[in-house]
Amino acid sequence: MSAVPIASSTPADTLRALGAQLFVRGWLSANNVLFPDSGEQGAAVVDSGYVSHGAQTLALLEHALGERPLARILNTHLHSDHCGGNAALLRRWPRARLSVPLGYAPHVRPWNAQALGFHAMDQRYEPFEVHGFLAPGNTVRLGPHDWEIHATPGHDPDAVVLFEPVTRTLISGDALWEQRLAIIFPELVGESGFEEAQRALDLIERLAPRLVLPGHGEAFTDVAAALSASRRRLDAFMAAPDRHHQYATRALVTYHLMAQRALPREALQHWITQTPVLRRAPGEHASAEDVKRFAEETVQRLIADGVVVEEGGVVRMAG
Ligand SMILES: [Zn+2]
Structure with missing residues (x-):
C-alpha cells in the first residue's frame, strides 16, 4: 500500500502511487491508462484508442513499457474510440489477454457486430478476440492495488468504471467527464438510458472519488463540479429529448468527418x-x-x- 499522504497529493503523486500512467489522447481516440508493472499478472492497459490511431497507441505503450510485454488489455466499454486498438495490440503482444465488461459476453462470443452497435453508428472497427470478462462486483489487480469494477449503464448499457478505494481514484470511461456529457446512446434507438445515466452519476457520487481519469480530457479532481454539470445537462436532455438527439447527431457527424x-x-x-x-x-x-x-x-x-x-x-x- 502507498505511503503517499493522499489528502495533499497531486494527481501526479496519486498516479505514481497507483503505478499508473495516463495518456491523454486527441480526437477520435479515448485516453489510455497504462500500468507498466503489475507484478505476476504483468503490464495492463485500460482502453486502446481508435482503430486508425493503432500505430500511435502502439508507439506510446512501447515507449513506456520498454522491454516489458503488455500482458493485459481491459476495455471500459466497446465503443470504437475505446476498443479500436485492441486488434493491433493483440497482434503486437499475442500472449496478452483481453477483458471486456461482462454485459458484452453474448455479443463477442460469437462475434456479433450488429449487437455491438458498430453498424448502428457506422464506425470503423476491427474484430478482436476476447479472453475474459470484467464482472461488476469483482475486483481486478492493476499495479499494486485492487480496483473495484462497477456497472455504469447510461452512455452504454454494458459500460463499467474502475475504482481504487485507497487513493479513491476512478477510471470513468465515458460515464463522467469534467466538462461535457457523453451521448446517451440507448435513447437514440428508443431504449431507456437517461435514468440509468442518473443512477451512474449517483453511484460515482457515493464512491466519492478524489481523482478521476476520464475517457476523454485531462485528469480532474473537482468531482462535485463535474457531477453537477453532468446532472444539469442530463436534466435538460430529459426535459427535451430532441435536443439530445441534435447534440448526438452533431457529435457523431463531426466524429465521422474527422x-x-x-x-x-x-x-x-x-x-x-x-x-x-x-x-x-x-x-x-x-x-x-x-x-x-x-x-x-x-x-x-x-x-x-x-x-x-x-x-x-x-x-x-x-x-
Ligand atoms: Zn463511449
Whole structure:
C-alpha cells in the first residue's frame, strides 16, 4: 500500500502511487491508462484508442513499457474510440489477454457486430478476440492495488468504471467527464438510458472519488463540479429529448468527418440518412424526405456555425 499522504497529493503523486500512467489522447481516440508493472499478472492497459490511431497507441505503450510485454488489455466499454486498438495490440503482444465488461459476453462470443452497435453508428472497427470478462462486483489487480469494477449503464448499457478505494481514484470511461456529457446512446434507438445515466452519476457520487481519469480530457479532481454539470445537462436532455438527439447527431457527424478527413457534401448527407442511430433523429415515423431534409439541415448548421467548411462541394472540419 502507498505511503503517499493522499489528502495533499497531486494527481501526479496519486498516479505514481497507483503505478499508473495516463495518456491523454486527441480526437477520435479515448485516453489510455497504462500500468507498466503489475507484478505476476504483468503490464495492463485500460482502453486502446481508435482503430486508425493503432500505430500511435502502439508507439506510446512501447515507449513506456520498454522491454516489458503488455500482458493485459481491459476495455471500459466497446465503443470504437475505446476498443479500436485492441486488434493491433493483440497482434503486437499475442500472449496478452483481453477483458471486456461482462454485459458484452453474448455479443463477442460469437462475434456479433450488429449487437455491438458498430453498424448502428457506422464506425470503423476491427474484430478482436476476447479472453475474459470484467464482472461488476469483482475486483481486478492493476499495479499494486485492487480496483473495484462497477456497472455504469447510461452512455452504454454494458459500460463499467474502475475504482481504487485507497487513493479513491476512478477510471470513468465515458460515464463522467469534467466538462461535457457523453451521448446517451440507448435513447437514440428508443431504449431507456437517461435514468440509468442518473443512477451512474449517483453511484460515482457515493464512491466519492478524489481523482478521476476520464475517457476523454485531462485528469480532474473537482468531482462535485463535474457531477453537477453532468446532472444539469442530463436534466435538460430529459426535459427535451430532441435536443439530445441534435447534440448526438452533431457529435457523431463531426466524429465521422474527422475519421474521414474530408467528404463530398452529398456523401456526408447520404451517410446521415443511412446511419441507423441518426436516421431516427427527425422522429421515429419520419419519411425518407424528412430524413433527407434533416441531413441537409444538419450539415448546413455545422457550416453556418463554423464547425465544418465547404470548398467545391467537399466538406472538412474547420481549422
Ligand atoms: Zn463511449
